[in-house]
Amino acid sequence: MKTRGLIDIAELTTQEIDELMLVASDIVENPERYAEKCKGKKLATLFYEASTRTRLSFESAMLDLGGNVIGFSDAQSSSVSKGESVSDTARTVACFADIIAMRHPKEGAPLVAQMSVNIPVINAGDGGHNHPTQTLTDLFTIKRELGHVDHLVIGCCGDLKFGRTVHSLVTAMSRYPGVRFVFISPDELRIPEHIRAEVLDAKGISYVETTSLDDVMPELDILYMTRVQRERFFNEADYLRLRDSYILTQEKLKPAKEDMRVLHPLPRVNEISIAVDSDPRAAYFRQVKNGKFIRMALILKLLSENA
Amino acid sequence: MIIGSIHDGIVIDHIPAGRAMELYSYLKLGELDCEVAIIKNAVSGKRGKKDIIKIGAPIDLNYDILGFIDPHITVNIIREGKRDRKFHPTLPETIIGLVKCKNPRCITSCEQELPHVFCLTDRENSIYRCRYCETKAEKHTL
Numbered sequence A: 001m002k003t004r005g006l007i008d009i010a011e012l013t014t015q016e017i018d019e020l021m022l023v024a025s026d027i028v029e030n031p032e033r034y035a036e037k038c039k040g041k042k043l044a045t046l047f048y049e050a051s052t053r054t055r056l057s058f059e060s061a062m063l064d065l066g067g068n069v070i071g072f073s074d075a076q077s078s079s080v081s082k083g084e085s086v087s088d089t090a091r092t093v094a095c096f097a098d099i100i101a102m103r104h105p106k107e108g109a110p111l112v113a114q115m116s117v118n119i120p121v122i123n124a125g126d127g128g129h130n131h132p133t134q135t136l137t138d139l140f141t142i143k144r145e146l147g148h149v150d151h152l153v154i155g156c157c158g159d160l161k162f163g164r165t166v167h168s169l170v171t172a173m174s175r176y177p178g179v180r181f182v183f184i185s186p187d188e189l190r191i192p193e194h195i196r197a198e199v200l201d202a203k204g205i206s207y208v209e210t211t212s213l214d215d216v217m218p219e220l221d222i223l224y225m226t227r228v229q230r231e232r233f234f235n236e237a238d239y240l241r242l243r244d245s246y247i248l249t250q251e252k253l254k255p256a257k258e259d260m261r262v263l264h265p266l267p268r269v270n271e272i273s274i275a276v277d278s279d280p281r282a283a284y285f286r287q288v289k290n291g292k293f294i295r296m297a298l299i300l301k302l303l304s305e306n307a
Numbered sequence B: 001m002i003i004g005s006i007h008d009g010i011v012i013d014h015i016p017a018g019r020a021m022e023l024y025s026y027l028k029l030g031e032l033d034c035e036v037a038i039i040k041n042a043v044s045g046k047r048g049k050k051d052i053i054k055i056g057a058p059i060d061l062n063y064d065i066l067g068f069i070d071p072h073i074t075v076n077i078i079r080e081g082k083r084d085r086k087f088h089p090t091l092p093e094t095i096i097g098l099v100k101c102k103n104p105r106c107i108t109s110c111e112q113e114l115p116h117v118f119c120l121t122d123r124e125n126s127i128y129r130c131r132y133c134e135t136k137a138e139k140h141t142l
């Protein structure tokens, strides 16, 4: 049988996603029951580009399951810098580890790794392509905060053009009934045509696009803020102008529902003012915590499936 | 010319105008010692101009790529001077090593050893995507 990792969230059925969220919730409630589940197992974190947050989340997840961690945190400090192929690195690592989490600047690298080894490979972000555990984290956070992931109005704000976390979230949320989307962005950073055509229109999901966060704030159940990244722009002036167009402040948050929740994949630059952090609706630091729990559930699932 | 006079062989018809040489090299027709004719810019009733390739021997060919280039291409198998069979090439599930991924962010752009693999993701619209980065294959280029 082919070893199954997680390269793209589309590989998971909705039932599997729901089960992962159930296990993650149980881990939150009963961490001691899971403290030795992965005793004697090793996770290798192969990070070809630095992403401290994601790497620490994976490593903490494995440690909290009683397992161990090996790996590298950027390509410079490893044999990779000598030009070793992804496939060879993965094969070597598979001699030591039981499961791999791989981050790579090139799209498809984790799939290449999975095709080369028979231990599970988790895609921890491949360029601007997939980052399934971020999407699982987002779903799990919505579930934890609001109790359900269906029948919600999801607002996505900021860079909707290049922001892969938004594209993945929209695709994943569109599996659930009664979900509507509100896309808030400047014209230059609108949600791409292929997401509208292949996901939203294809599934008959209703959505609106607007440039005004204020207008739509009262109807949102979730506000998903994103970072406008400097590297997406050729021109510094454009970057600064667009970066500053949608900044969430206490003032802007006022008309929002009491139980609305603000999510952000972090790190933020300045798109959420620090004053918002103390508002109970700000869920982004709890989101980080949830990321560890859902990764624990995923590691458990993949290790038990491939045992 | 051998046109119209094939006794046993293959006629690949309705090739988009200007693409016959590409198919000629892909199908390695240069290596055959039978007669091969390429007709460029033939007048085609409904589609303007077309190219045609005629092969004067009943050889086995791998037609997979033809459907990718254009599903309107037809293959006619000629036996004893008559058309024995006519079909449109079907779309292969995967195309390996023939189409290059053009996405500079794709892992295939930095690992030369990796085969370029495209998978059929939408049969109705004959859309192929790179196995690694899911970039759509550009039509009309091999």
Ligand SMILES: [Zn+2]
Pocket (backbone or CB within 6 Å): A108, B101, B102, B103, B106, B107, B108, B130, B131, B132, B133, B134, B135
């Ligand atoms: Zn590619």
